[in-house]
Amino acid sequence: GIAFNDALSAALQRSPQLQARSASVQGAQALQTSAAQLPDPKLTLGIDSLPVTGPNRGSLTRDDFTQRQIGWMQDVPNRAKRAARADAALARTAREQALLEMEKLTVRREAGLAWLASFFAEKRLALFDELITRQKLLQSTAPAQVAAGKINPAEVATVGMDTLVLEDRRDELRREADQAGITLRRWVGDTDGKKPVVDLATPLPVMAVDRAYLLANIERNPEIATLVPMQAMASASVREAEAAKRGDWSWAVSYGKRGQGYGDLASVLLTFELPLSPAQRQQPQIRAGQKEVERITAEHDELVRKQTQELENLLSELSEIDSKINRISGQAQPFAAQRTALLLAAYESGRDKLGSVLESRKQQTELSLRALELQARQRAVLWRLNSIVPEPTP
Numbered sequence: 001g002i003a004f005n006d007a008l009s010a011a012l013q014r015s016p017q018l019q020a021r022s023a024s025v026q027g028a029q030a031l032q033t034s035a036a037q038l039p040d041p042k043l044t045l046g047i048d049s050l051p052v053t054g055p056n057r058g059s060l061t062r063d064d065f066t067q068r069q070i071g072w073m074q075d076v077p078n079r080a081k082r083a084a085r086a087d088a089a090l091a092r093t094a095r096e097q098a099l100l101e102m103e104k105l106t107v108r109r110e111a112g113l114a115w116l117a118s119f120f121a122e123k124r125l126a127l128f129d130e131l132i133t134r135q136k137l138l139q140s141t142a143p144a145q146v147a148a149g150k151i152n153p154a155e156v157a158t159v160g161m162d163t164l165v166l167e168d169r170r171d172e173l174r175r176e177a178d179q180a181g182i183t184l185r186r187w188v189g190d191t192d193g194k195k196p197v198v199d200l201a202t203p204l205p206v207m208a209v210d211r212a213y214l215l216a217n218i219e220r221n222p223e224i225a226t227l228v229p230m231q232a233m234a235s236a237s238v239r240e241a242e243a244a245k246r247g248d249w250s251w252a253v254s255y256g257k258r259g260q261g262y263g264d265l266a267s268v269l270l271t272f273e274l275p276l277s278p279a280q281r282q283q284p285q286i287r288a289g290q291k292e293v294e295r296i297t298a299e300h301d302e303l304v305r306k307q308t309q310e311l312e313n314l315l316s317e318l319s320e321i322d323s324k325i326n327r328i329s330g331q332a333q334p335f336a337a338q339r340t341a342l343l344l345a346a347y348e349s350g351r352d353k354l355g356s357v358l359e360s361r362k363q364q365t366e367l368s369l370r371a372l373e374l375q376a377r378q379r380a381v382l383w384r385l386n387s388i389v390p391e392p393t394p
Helices: 004-014 016-035 079-147 154-188 211-216 227-246 282-348 354-386
Strands: 042-048 067-076 249-257 265-272
Touching: 004 079, 004 154, 016 079, 042 249, 067 265, 079 154, 079 227, 079 354, 154 354, 211 282, 227 282, 282 354
Parallel strands: none
Antiparallel strands: 042 067, 067 249, 249 265
16 A cells, blocks of 8 residues: 555656646746847848949949948847846746745645545445444344344344445445545556555654744745745836836947949947837836736735635634544543443343344444544644645755
């Protein structure tokens, strides 16, 4: 069988979601190198002052003004704009990395929940197998009890009917266990070519909860953490729009080849962008960027409240479950076991009916199932609490 930690490792290694997100991180990292670079230069080829009328019409060499030109042009965005683009690329990589961490935590959480669900489904099934074994043993001794005159013959049929009901219930539990196994397989994949099966002999993982630590570090929740680089991206967009107010410039050089007998010419050209209407062009972009920053900030505050509420709800639910488990294991189950033992002894001595024993065993079994359900809920809540804030990296 597959142990809890092995299931988590397998889920992280085999998850297509994580592979897709890792590719996004690598793509964002690749774009960082080009973000602050100058645009590609331009090569210009042309003919200047070609005669189209007169005796020199169409000639490249007879007119002293005609020249064949080759040139080189380079656009130069201003330094602040290039710095803002570089910051945006860094923030985009940080956002993709944060999304990857969020996916990792999600895969780890869901794989852990699937393993726990499968573990406790198999536990419930094993409990019913044990009950049916005891029931069939009781059924096999019933004829001897009838022969001894200790029970009514009709009670033999009652045992058989109760056994059939238990087997129906066992089939339901088998289906639940199979479905839990299918969910586990969705997250961890196959193990050595076979569907994963939980190891019932493995001890359950220790899951401690530090309420103060969780509340103090709630902003480390990956869903919240993704908003930090998103805010940085929006701020970089605002800075780029502000930098556009200064305008860009470009330079160009060219060499003109004239006909034989005429000197060649060289040219230098500087071009400056003139942001004459910033109120109509750049300012609306700046305003839009500032509003995006405000939106992300408000969304961040809302997510902190939402995650804090979820944390406190889970802590409250855990407290309730712990109290119920303590009552069942500390009081109800010992009383039920004692009652069944006494009724069984009375039945075997002919002082009580078999129906009383069967009813008592049903109640004891339902109590054991309830205990397992509460334990399953307890472990699921504990695991969710352990998945809200990632473990600190050493």
